[in-house]
Amino acid sequence: MMRLTPKQQQIRFRETQILELARPMIADGGLSALSMDAIAHELQTAKGTIYNHFPNKEEIVLALAVQALDLRLSLFNRAVMIRGGSRQRIAAIGIACEVYVDEYSEWFRAEQIIRHETVWGKTSEKRQEILNTCEIRCMDTVAGVIRDAVAAGDLEMSAAGAIEDICFGLWSLVYGGLVLEATSPSLADVGIGDARGAIRRNCNALLDGLGWRPFYEPAAYAAWVEQVHECLVTHVASSKPGVVALPGRADATARAEKQGGRK
């Protein structure tokens, strides 16, 4: 493998900087709050340079969404590694979703925004496929737990529907619940005080309804949530995403030089 020249390192580093600057903009203002001019200004570079990295704003959102799915997948994989029965392992994935939304809320926003024909349609197929691959891998992780449950005899697949059906159901319930929690103007007004608790209880009811044993037991479940939550939050703290190491001091000098050399 080729070593990176200083220039290439600089370019790579700038790419992470662009994404880091764009992330909060998108998170609290949507696509329209992502200003290419602002990023260029912040990075003390010309706008054209930013367009050298990403052909348009949408592509930046997609790049962030790919990061998002990577982070989620990492949490999923960690969650299913925790020792426990099949029912506990599927619950762990649900908890991973919660941790994901809480700890990586800015990435979650990017993931939501990329889900729009308008945005999606302006992005490159190349990166689209990367995202799809990530999504499939997330699904596969969930599907693996379901298959294990069937193999262990905790779940029968007769009338319940295909494995993908169950994945989709859990996905819908959790995703829908979290989106509603995050975006519904007045959940409290309609009587939902504890959205997270409601999502968890409903997930368990769904699993019960599918005949996934052992059935829901609040006390044992609460203890498991506690345990998994702690484990995952620790995992998050240790992985520190987005903070990419500086490419060494070469960058500082280059920057200082550039300051003087501007027209």
Add this chain to the structure above:
Amino acid sequence: MMRLTPKQQQIRFRETQILELARPMIADGGLSALSMDAIAHELQTAKGTIYNHFPNKEEIVLALAVQALDLRLSLFNRAVMIRGGSRQRIAAIGIACEVYVDEYSEWFRAEQIIRHETVWGKTSEKRQEILNTCEIRCMDTVAGVIRDAVAAGDLEMSAAGAIEDICFGLWSLVYGGLVLEATSPSLADVGIGDARGAIRRNCNALLDGLGWRPFYEPAAYAAWVEQVHECLVTHVASSKPGVVALPGRADATARAEKQGGRK
């Protein structure tokens, strides 16, 4: 109530025209595709006149979202009026959601878009409250069916959680599923061919898991879907929303029927 002068009628009519023009724009391009200039041009008026009706683009989306919830509520109310057991009636609401998304997809988009802090934050409190009221009424319709089920002995409320919990669970599952169906780049790639069917099966599993009797029976359920679907589609065809008659007198009856509480 005061009679409207011709001028006032003209203004009111223009308001419906603005919304009708805005609806498809928003539906297939999001907020950024809603062009005030285009609307003004299409209506052959000056842009300032449009701003006389709505202080900004976001307010137009909110107005459409209010229409959306009105339409949904109308479908919900129709659905629960169909004679049947509690389990059938709750299923009817689910079917109403499907019909809503299919028949009023443009409104559904507006409803999704208003769910963003950026958009919501720029709208007037007055209209926000109207929307909240509509949302609460929708929830109340669902909650009513649940209460009926408890009263009829089809459902026990012990460990299952509060009525609002169940509402929220169904809402999340259906909303999440429909949003994923509408916006997930490649559901087929992850193995979900029939999203609608998956949503239905999962809803039934959830209800089973809550202990809501009688339990899921595919054949009987399929027949019920057929029946309710037909009834609701007929209802949609007869109510012809969005096509507001010219401010003549013919409109009065339709409007009186549909308007529960505007102003």
Add this chain to the structure above:
DNA sequence: TCGAAAAATGACGCCTTGTCAATTTTTGGC
């Protein structure tokens, strides 16, 4: 060291939204 290739630049064209002073239309009292 040199010349070709890669990267950076920033002014430019074209688009948007929302404002506001000036103008036209409507209304209501007589």
Add this chain to the structure above:
DNA sequence: GCCAAAAATTGACAAGGCGTCATTTTTCGA
């Protein structure tokens, strides 16, 4: 029917954003 006040309309304008591209600067391999 008439007129003044109020309401509605108008469209030029300011502010700002995206994406382009001809030109300039930098990098890199031979």
